[in-house]
Amino acid sequence: AQKVTQAQTEISVVEKEDVTLDCVYETRDTTYYLFWYKQPPSGELVFLIRRNSFDEQNEISGRYSWNFQKSTSSFNFTITASQVVDSAVYFCALSGTTSGTYKYIFGTGTRLKVLA
Amino acid sequence: DTAVSQTPKYLVTQMGNDKSIKCEQNLGHDTMYWYKQDSKKFLKIMFSYNNKELIINETVPNRFSPKSPDKAHLNLHINSLELGDSAVYFCASSQDKYTEAFFGQGTRLTVV
Numbered sequence: 001a002q003k004v005t006q007a008q009t010e011i012s013v014v015e016k017e018d019v020t021l022d023c024v025y026e027t028r029d030t031t032y033y034l035f036w037y038k039q040p041p042s043g044e045l046v047f048l049i050r051r052n053s054f055d056e057q058n059e060i061s062g063r064y065s066w067n068f069q070k071s072t073s074s075f076n077f078t079i080t081a082s083q084v085v086d087s088a089v090y091f092c093a094l095s096g097t098t099s100g101t102y103k104y105i106f107g108t109g110t111r112l113k114v115l116a
Numbered sequence: 117d118t119a120v121s122q123t124p125k126y127l128v129t130q131m132g133n134d135k136s137i138k139c140e141q142n143l144g145h146d147t148m149y150w151y152k153q154d155s156k157k158f159l160k161i162m163f164s165y166n167n168k169e170l171i172i173n174e175t176v177p178n179r180f181s182p183k184s185p186d187k188a189h190l191n192l193h194i195n196s197l198e199l200g201d202s203a204v205y206f207c208a209s210s211q212d213k214y215t216e217a218f219f220g221q222g223t224r225l226t227v228v
Contacts, residue, residue, distance in 0.1 A: 033214060033215075035216055037219075039157070043204070043221065043222050043224075044219065044221050044222065045206060045208075045219035045222075047216045047217070047218060047219075050215065050216045052214075089157055091159065095213065095214070097213070097214070101213045102147065102164040102166060102171040102172050102213045103149070103161040103164055103172055103174070104149075104161065104217055105161075106158075106159040106160075108156075108157070108158055109157050109158075109159075111157075
């Protein structure tokens with residue numbers, strides 16, 4: 001079975017603070033893909049990043065960075081110097097290549113509130 | 117130019133009615149999906165299609181019937197609407213099963 005756990009339901013930070021959103025996944029596939037999506041208050045789902053299971057290199061994109069660790073089955077997302085515009089629900093998702101193919105399994109999301 | 121577009125954006129209807137949601141993607145993708153997002157924001161796969169062929173039907177009541185007339189379109193028809201069908205329905209597409217999905221703006225369905 002495939003599963004994504006985002007244990008943090010809601011996080012509140014003050015602007016300019018750094019914040020890390022946790023994501024833990026379960027899969028029996030040896031090849032799989034992990035994703036992060038942002039859902040701002042307007043409701044659309046915005047793709048942020050994809051990572052495949054063979055690439056454990058961390059990635060940085062501006063104020064965003066991702067830490068993928070297969071040993072702990074985690075794919076955490078850090079926002080540095082948070083801004084009010086970062087307020088959104090963030091989803092981690094998993095797609096497998098055998099048992100969980102042709103679908104994205106989403107976590108329950110973490111609501112991030114950045115206060116001015 | 118919107119990559120994945122779905123219509124309508126809002127749909128309010130009475131119990132027992134039949135309604136359809138349309139989805140089109142102009143990305144040239146082979147795979148399309150329908151997801152349901154409930155009031156707690158939980159996103160659940162309903163259907164996925166690859167090259168117009170149904171791949172996944174995730175234990176969705178047969179009142180829901182997807183139709184893919186071509187690779188660029190995946191419509192969702194719902195018969196005999198129930199209160200519990202109220203949710204936001206998202207259409208999405210991806211190049212294949214290995215790549216990221218791009219989502220439409222969602223259709224907020226309210227059944228009264």
